[in-house]
Amino acid sequence: MAAQEVQPSETIAKLKSESEALKTKLEEERAKLHDVELHQVAEKVEPLGQFVMKTRRTLKGHGNKVLCMDWCKDKRRIVSSSQDGKVIVWDAFTTNKEHAVTMPCTWVMACAYAPSGCAVACGGLDNKCSVYPLSLDKNENLAAKKKSVAMHTNYLSACSFTNSDMQILTSSGDGTCALWDVESGQLLQSFHGHAADVLCLDLAPSETGNTFVSGGCDKKANVWDMRSGQCIQSFETHESDINSVRYYPSGDAFASGSDDATCRLYDLRADREVAIYSKESIIFGASSVDFSISGRLLFGGYNDYTINVWDVLKGTRVSILFGHENRVSTLRVSPDGTAFCSGSWDHTLRVWA
């Protein structure tokens, strides 16, 4: 009997229609459980009072746009990176610069502090993530001890150490995320699924297990299993690039900030978006978001130079902070929640409390 050849195009058509059917089913299943809005559940919660948050420290020293910053676990040191290739470690209490490294590339878009406080990681247009051990000797040339860890095929957009100094998670303009062993530089796991540049990532709080969330230019936020490399949940409700993602302190949800001028909250157990933080008057993109330690406040840094503070439960804006003279590009709350730091294209970082 002559073998009947199944045309690939027939199979592709079948798979595509199954794809569409599954997407519809996904939306239906999510909708079935959408019985109430978050702000309705929070109706009886006491509204927040007036907030007085001011700039308490201004860190000056970068020669160009500040692109990224991270806090040390000691709650006082900060690492920041800039378009001019400089990575600076500051003591935020005194505003003194403790270390400075000049990277061989401009646009250092990512930097992170190691959990031990003994090293920093950074990268950008060099497509790499490099780790610099911090020496107690201020005169020592940090660049000499540099270790190249990650290699992507496009710019590095974000990096984060995992629970230890031994592993780093990276995201890249090449559309992938990757987990690396710092000592050997070996690729431990790669994460494929975004259809465009990945711009941000955040690791789940350690109690929640081995997952992380990433956001990209494909408007998607993906949640990944770090061990298997599998994308376990995906959310596509933003209307433009997702610039920042951050887990809610309990690990059950995460917030995102986007070029569509909104921030959104996605609950992982309900598997859907549960709140949108937006106003008609806010028309510029949100570049960076972070929660206060109870999760009640969401701080968003925007491209219109302001920081908006949102009541996460009620969905309302409680404060707007002015001070920066150009886009806010990065924002993180300190490890003990006593302050938050913002970095801007105006070359400075500000610590607010």
Place this chain on the structure above:
Amino acid sequence: MSNNNASSSLAVAYRAVKQLRLEASVRRIQVSQAATDLKNFCLQNAHKDPLLMGVPSGDNPFRPPKSCGLL
């Protein structure tokens, strides 16, 4: 050559379906339950949140003016 394109499109389509099957099978809870848990977490931890509660200047290392105690 057209065979190669066809088989890689096939692989892409197959992967997409596999991924969607996985996502569709995720166990979900009601938004009311999820929202209540989010609310309770906020309320239980509110007293520990310095930016929310405001702490007296003496206790917040960032609030007092820059220290002049240089030795």
